[in-house]
Amino acid sequence: MIVLDNINVVFKQKGRKLNAVENASLSIAKGEIFGIVGPSGAGKSTLVRVINLLQPPASGNVIVGGQNITRFKGAELRKVRLRIGMIFQHFNLISGATVYHNIAFALKANNCPKEKIHTRVTELLAQVNLSDKAQVYPANLSGGQKQRVAIARALANDPEILLCDEATSALDLENTEEIIRILRRINRENPITIVFITHEMDVAKKLFDRIAVMAEGKIVETGDTYQVFTEPQHPMTRSLVERVLNIEVPENLVTGPDEVLLKITYTGERAYDPVISRVSKDFDVLVDILHGKIEYIHGKPLGILLIKLSGTPEETAKAKAYIAGQVFKIEELAAHGHGGASR
Ligand SMILES: Nc1ncnc2c1ncn2[C@@H]1O[C@H](COP(=O)(O)OP(=O)(O)OP(=O)(O)O)[C@@H](O)[C@H]1O
Numbered sequence: 644m645i646v647l648d649n650i651n652v653v654f655k656q657k658g659r660k661l662n663a664v665e666n667a668s669l670s671i672a673k674g675e676i677f678g679i680v681g682p683s684g685a686g687k688s689t690l691v692r693v694i695n696l697l698q699p700p701a702s703g704n705v706i707v708g709g710q711n712i713t714r715f716k717g718a719e720l721r722k723v724r725l726r727i728g729m730i731f732q733h734f735n736l737i738s739g740a741t742v743y744h745n746i747a748f749a750l751k752a753n754n755c756p757k758e759k760i761h762t763r764v765t766e767l768l769a770q771v772n773l774s775d776k777a778q779v780y781p782a783n784l785s786g787g788q789k790q791r792v793a794i795a796r797a798l799a800n801d802p803e804i805l806l807c808d809e810a811t812s813a814l815d816l817e818n819t820e821e822i823i824r825i826l827r828r829i830n831r832e833n834p835i836t837i838v839f840i841t842h843e844m845d846v847a848k849k850l851f852d853r854i855a856v857m858a859e860g861k862i863v864e865t866g867d868t869y870q871v872f873t874e875p876q877h878p879m880t881r882s883l884v885e886r887v888l889n890i891e892v893p894e895n896l897v898t899g900p901d902e903v904l905l906k907i908t909y910t911g912e913r914a915y916d917p918v919i920s921r922v923s924k925d926f927d928v929l930v931d932i933l934h935g936k937i938e939y940i941h942g943k944p945l946g947i948l949l950i951k952l953s954g955t956p957e958e959t960a961k962a963k964a965y966i967a968g969q970v971f972k973i974e975e976l977a978a979h980g981h982g983g984a985s986r
Contacts, residue, residue: 644673644836645694645804650703652689663689664700665860671853673803674834676826678851678868680841680883685857687840691806694838695727696720708803725753728797732809734789736781742768742792743777749799767795771825787818794825798835805829807839811846819843823850844887848872848940856880868941873910873971890934890949892976898951903959904933907948908972918969919950926962928954949976 652664664686671677679687692698693705696712705713712723736745746764755763768774771791781789790810797805807826811819823846830837841847847854847868854871856864858879864871872888875881890906898904909918923930934949952959967973 644675644708645669645671645838646704646706647690647693648704648706650690650693650700650705652686652693652698653701662860664693667703667857667860667862669855669862669865671836671838673836674830676830676837676839676850676852678839678841678847678854679857680844680847680854681857681879682842682883686860687842687857688808690857691808691838691840694804694806695724695729697729725800726802727804727806728800728802729806729808730790730793730797730810732812734781734786734793736789736792736796738781741778741780742773742784745781745792746796746799749796753800755800763799764795767799770798770829771795772821785818786814787821790814790818790822791825794822794829798829802835804836804838807837809841810839812841812843819846826850844883848887848938851941856883869943869945872938872940873908873945888938888945888947890936890947892949893933896933896951899953901955901959902951902953903963904976905950905952905963905966906974906976907946907950907966907970908974909946909948909970911944911946918966922952922962922966926954926965927958928952928962945971 647667647669650664650667651662654661654663667690679690681687689698693700694707696705696715700713704711707723708726715723737748740748743764746767747760750760750763768777771794773788773791773795776784776788781792784792811822814822826837827850829835839850851868854866854868855862856871856877856879863877864875864880871880872884875884888908892904919930919932922928929952931951932948933951936947938945938947952962954962963973
């Protein structure tokens with residue numbers, strides 16, 4: 644559906660050249676919810692704006708629906724842009740127009756016949772759960788409601804692609820969840836391709852089918868969401884993921900000389916049960932479960948458990964080796980901190 648082939652974007656800042664996007668290549672399938680994550684300044688917005696040529700690339704090719712649009716201009720470009728809706732962090736609604744007219748405006752701009760406008764606006768308002776707000780002005784809406792109007796407006800002309808630039812970053816948790824639900828439903832009901840950029844990994848783990856990670860203008864990693872979260876390859880990906888999969892070591896916890904603190908990651912919901920009981924039974928160690936949680940990554944459970952093993956160094960080493968063979972990942976942590984060796 645979307646192919647970005649070796650894209651470069653160069654900006655001039657105070658007489659110096661800045662490579663905002665460097666040799667970026669991506670292939671996004673029809674109907675996919677594709678996420679681009681990375682820290683501020685990584686080049687995410689610039690790359691996503693290349694897709695609808697709001698930002699023309701210095702070199703490389705942009706292919707949308709099999710068509711190379713890189714050099715499109717004027718009427719040709721306007722036609723392509725109608726197939727690509729976009730929403731932004733700060734909504735960009737017309738403040739002097741009601742919710743109804745904000746959406747109707749997009750239809751009029753595309754010469755939608757007058758008699759069809761009312762039906763279509765009503766349909767779109769229902770899709771974003773705002774049927775009761777048609778006559779309200781943007782100033783009287785919450786952030787989440789404003790973003791839902793922006794979604795309805797972006798979908799008005801039935802685009803094949805929806806670009807979302809930090810669409811939930813100005814919203815609280817509840818409104819973010821609602822936007823995620825709406826986008827997932829829209830994507831399920833008609834297979835629109837969604838490209839969503841965010842620095843919020845909590846959004847990424849719930850919404851995206853696949854992820855690309857950007858750092859300093861480059862795409863450093865791509866993969867299925869679950870795979871990127873569970874087996875991050877690049878240091879930038881690891882640091883982004885670590886924030887979501889972090890587990891707090893209790894502040895007042897002190898480990899003695901014959902005690903080790905282990906963070907265990909396992910796939911599935913209850914997989915640790917038999918492992919922990921076997922460790923207590925088969926090895927001469929005491930096991931304390933200090934903390935546990937389950938994260939859902941793209942709907943699949945990933946368990947994280949903090950345990951303390953007490954025993955002689957020999958028995959502890961044997962128990963650790965056994966656990967390592969049974970679970971997805973095991974890391975030794977320091978009390979009052981994180982990190983340590985992983986294997
Ligand atoms: N129009 C512009 N002119 C000059 N430099 C720009 C322009 N737009 C972006 N940049 C620079 O390009 C780099 C990438 O910016 P971009 O906005 O794409 O990053 P980002 O990953 O989306 O970050 P953020 O999440 O903070 O928006 C930054 O260093 C930014 O300062």
